[in-house]
Amino acid sequence: MDYHFKTIEKKWQQFWASNKTFKVSNTSEKPKYYVLDMFPYPSGAGLHVGHPLGYIASDVFSRYKRLKGYNVLHPMGYDSFGLPAEQYAIQTGQHPAITTAANINRYREQLDNIGFSFDWSREIRTSDPSYYKWTQWIFIQLFNAYYDLTSDKAESISKLLHRFENEGSKGVLAVCDEDTLSFTAQEWQAFSEEEKQRELLKYRLAYLRESAVNWCPALGTVLANDEVKDGVSERGGYPVIQKKMMQWSMRITAYAERLLNGLNTIDWPEPLVEMQRNWIGKSVGASVKFSVAHEETLFIEVFTTRVDTIYGVSFLVLAPEHELVATLTTKEQLQAVEAYVEQAKKKSERDRMADTKYVSGVFTGSYAIHPLTGETVPVWIADYVLAGYGTGAVMAVPSGDQRDYVFAKHFDLPIIKILDTQEIDEEADSRKEGKYINSQLINGLSYQEAVQLLIAELERTAAGKAKINFRMRDAIFGRQRYWGEPVPIYFKEGLPNVIDEAELPLLLPEVDKYLPTETGEPPLGRAKDWKYQDTYEYELSTMPGWAGSSWYWYRYMDAHNQQAFASKEAVDYWQAVDLYIGGSEHATGHLLYSRFWNKFLKDLGVVNEEEPFKKLINQGMIQGRSNFVYRLLDEEGGGTNTFVSHGLKNQYKTSALHVDVNIVQNDVLDLDRFRQSRAEYADADFILEDGKYICGYEIEKMSKSKFNVVNPDDIIEQYGADTLRMYEMFLGPLEQSKPWNTNGIEGVYKFLRKFWKLFHDNAFNFSVSEEQPSKAELKSLHKIIKKVSEDIERFSFNTSVSSFMICVNELTDLKCNKRAILQELVIVLSPYAPHICEELWVLLGNEAGSLSFAAYPTFNPEYLVENEFEYPISFNGKMRMKLNMALSLEPKDVEEEVLRNSDVQRYLDGKSPKKVIVVKGKIVNVVV
Secondary structure, three states, X not given: OOOOHHHHHHHHHHHHHHHOOOOOOOOOOOOEEEEEEOOOOOOOOOOOOOOOHHHHHHHHHHHHHHHOOOEEEOOXXXXXXXXXXXXXXXXXXXXXXXXXXXXXXXXHHHHHHHOOOOOHHHOOEOOOHHHHHHHHHHHHHHHOEEEEOOOOEEEEHHHHHHHHHHHOOOOOOEEOOXXXXXXXXXXXXXXXXXXXXXXXXXXXXXXXXEEEEEEEOOOOEEEOHHHEEOOEEOOOOOEOEEEEEEEEEEOHHHXXXXXXXXXXXXXXXXXXXXXXXXXXXXXXEEEEEEEEOOEEEEEEEEEEOOHHHHHHOOEEEEOOOOOOHHHHOOHHHHHHHHHHHHHHOOOOHHHHHHOOOOOOOEEEEEEEEOOOOOOEEEEEEOOOOOOOOOOOEEEEOXXXXXXXXXXXXXXXXXXXXOEOOOOOOOOHHHHOOOOEOOOHHHOOOOHHHHHHHHHHHHHHOOOEEEEEEEOOOOEEOOEOOOOOOEOOEEEEOOEEEEOOHHHOOOOOOOOOOOOOOOOOOOHHHHOOOXXXXXXXXXXXXXXXXXXXXXXXHHHHHOOOOOOOOOOHHHHHHHOOEEEEEEOHHHOOOHHHHHHHHHHHHHHHOOOOOOXXXXXXXXXXXXXXXXXXXXXXXXXXXXXXXXXXXXXXXXXXXXXXXXXOHHHEEOOEEOHHHHHHHOHHHOOOEEEOEXXXXXXXXXXXXXXXXXXXXXXXXXXXXXXXHHHHHHHHHHOOOOOOOEEOOHHHHHHHHHHHHHHHHOOEOOOOOEOOEXXXXXXXXXXXXXXXXXXXXXXXXXXXXXXXXXXXXXXXXXXXXXXXXXXHHHHHHHHHHOOOOHHXXXXXXXXXXXXXXXXXXXXXXXXXXXXXXXXXXXXXXXXXXXXXXXXXXXXXXXXHHHHHHHHHXXXXXXXXXXXXXXXXXXXXXXXXXXEO
């Protein structure tokens, strides 16, 4: 039987599905291993060949771990809420649930065609009410919790309430808003219910407050920073402005220290770890208050890591969104300030941080009082200061900070020198070595002495204190969209309350359109008669995309539990994800929020692990190999309908056009299919080279606009799923980006045919021998057993594929068809090419399907010990033959063996050699 991959692959995919081969139990005597992929958002375009790269790697590893005796959980699901489905719904009027379901069906079909060993009985969809019920449940727990700094974990808000009622706020150490009140128990009891709830909202881990957000009017929603690029929305390219809105937020900053420390306990790529460290951004410094001139009750608070430079402050800078901007702006400056604030709204925070060369700002007209010198300093606003970082205000020290220096020079502001050495553009740490001058209190002191003395003085005068600050800000949690989880909140007398847990899930209501209301409310405002207990208004925002993906690995542990997001038994068994594979683009989004929610769930006592993902690998991107045709231009530079082959294009005036890579084979254009591809090409003419049209090529990102998207379905149809799997692993190291080149896939396909042929005779009849294997055959087998095991354990999948090819070539040369060798080789290859190996396993007489749970062959190092060597035998420097001899033989013994050989005697033709040169384990040269 020839290698009919289509029949074989469909047969085994159906077998795995009908027999639930990869369904896994939450109890086993085997050790557990949890392999997870970052689950996909199911887009309408389906998968291209770049998408399955990480899935194939995780599947190879999962199959290998099963062979090594582990109980492996390898699930798959869909991150199915999101903006693309909603935008399609806005355009077509079709409910997002319908398009999402269709897209999921398409993804499932493609995933099944590749032959993954997923436990589909645990499939999840974040848009399924049975799933988002528990996302809402977690939100309720966050709303009902605060972060207690004494216990260093989240605690029930009822504990805080009990303390307020009995002891007041004195001695409470908690993460909270800056404007919390100080009160006695008696004063608390005298507060109205509304006053109590407003105060508690300042402590809750999920809370409402006015925040500066990325607002996209065209999309009618808030966007995350990673959804905005160059001031426009990533999807659609619509303008985005900075806007202050009442928003739900998550107090992730409460976990900043634990998030930072946890990075030391996990096996993640160092660049990703460093990105999180920088994003969290721990800074040790001081909080300083500058009172506003002529305003006794007003002050501007700044955070600085260089309090030692306070005597160099010559002006203050506020973010355009700072709450005091309107108060501080004088009548004379009002027009200029308002114009500047409006302009700043059009730039994203990311753009403002990146734009270091362009200097802009405006004077408010007001002055602040230096807390140590009593001198007045002007107050400016500038967009390089961000409202959400620190206090939204900075003390500007032009002689100690490059950006302040450029700003001062541009606007002709004073520059006060504070050190007797070091220049303005040197690094901050080196400036710490200088001695302070013109600085009164700290004149002549060292850096450490100055810091200690200044903080003591600021604390003495109530003008400041030592403080640790984090760059990370609380996470905006609301989106003004339809297709997302409803927030389980209703409003009573203007205050938020959570719905009863027994009423979860709070389902998405039906609406007539998926657009904001005419009065600007989110789409949920269109729902009719949608009220809590028919009385109270629900929250109209929905949760962001990261909500459902911040805990989904726990749902896989117990996907159908109706009483909990996962049972204690399941959580106790699986603990945490052992291997997580996904993209680095989620470093400061999903991966950070997941760690935050995981730590909160641990504080609740419902999970055991502090960190969710023990080991993480970022797979690289598979880039597209774009092809080009070259259109001949006329004398005016206009395009003709004649196309010039790549090798001749320099002889003509041409322009390059992308061409669909699916009508190009080995860079040769299929002329008929090109003419059929577009109406304008129907009468195309070609200037050929050697009778062919050769296309040019470039390596680019794979995208529809470049016509370089390769559909895995097409590859599987032509070469098979096993070929696709092995080729994707063969392209290069998993972590690196690499180009896709369909031209190279033929070699992997030929390898699988050659592997198949080892089990068949020349007439393609199945034929294996029961003979004992030779030393050479055992050596070849045990080399591959050792190599593949080592490669997979270190995730070097590409080198395994090369080794398989070498092994099969060796066994082919040895004409090996022995069961003792081939059956073991089938097991070793099966994680990479499971379909062909399952078929051969059964042909070898084994039980169908049990290959997935066979034992991985044991490596025997004895078979790799070299005890013989094939010496090249040369006569007067010319190699004539090879002779196998024991490596233990000394040179004198080797010489005797050579001279006794009959073939050697024939070459000597009765002559005596003048000399025999023996290099042990290398060569023998007979000099005649």
